[in-house]
Amino acid sequence: MSSSSAVPAAKPPIRDALVAAAFRLFLERGYEQTTVDDIVALAGVGRRSFFRYFPSKEDVVFPDHEGALAEMTDFLAASGPEHEPVRRVCDAARLVLRMYAENPAFSVQRYRLTRRVPGLRAYELSVVWRYERALAEYLRGRFAGRPDGTLRADVIAAAVVAAHNNALRSWLRSDGVGDAGAAVDHALAYVQMTYARPADTPAVWSGPAGPGADAGPDGEVVVLISRRDAPLWRVVQELETVLDRS
Helix, strand or coil, X not given: CCXXXXXXXXXXXXXXXXXXXXXXXXXXXXXXXXXXXXXXXXXXXXHHHHHHHCCCCHHHHCXXXXXXXXXXXXXXXXXXXXXXXXXHHHHHHHHHHHHHHCCHHHHHHHHHHHHHCHHHHHHHHHHHHHHHHHHHHHHHHHCXXXXXXXXXXXXXXXXXXXXXXXXXXXXXXXXXXCCHHHHHHXXXXXXXXXXXXXXXXXXXXXXXXXXXXXXXXXXXXEEEECCCCCCHHHHHHHHHHHHHHC
């Protein structure tokens, strides 16, 4: 055999081949007009192979959500008492964003498809609900025994999902242009600012200056006591608040 013989290109994994074939047909024929038989024929596999990876045609549109949900669940399960719960669920939501940001072209393509097919929009809502339920279950455990603990958990979980999706969909509507992470960080910072526990709020004291104190023009000093890991936006917010009251 000649040493210059070409090496055949490796075939993509069956799962990836099915996803690629499905989206090609969805774009060419339309989602409703494409059958599972069409997908497996183009991918060069049998029906049994399709259903080994995807329970339904809808699932092939969202091939990565099961993995993302499992990663989020494991991340929350690994949390300890040292983790501020609201910040923790915001970090969990960022894991889902990473799934979208790793393949912007596919994410934008899927977004456009789900906007056109009512059945896929309903399926997507069911997926989003599962993420929200995972966040709420973690928060319920952290808020157990507190007044309105369950209510607080459910409201915060819904707020995290709403903030994440607001930023994510804006990015998808822009065809994946720009920094999706920055947009989601901005949205989630609003959730943290609104719902983070008081323990993360810096203590601020304002009063008359004592002997030797460097007082301002009104004769008062402001003392700010903050946790080392408190986010800067929280420190600045509290300082601005007390100065506005002065």
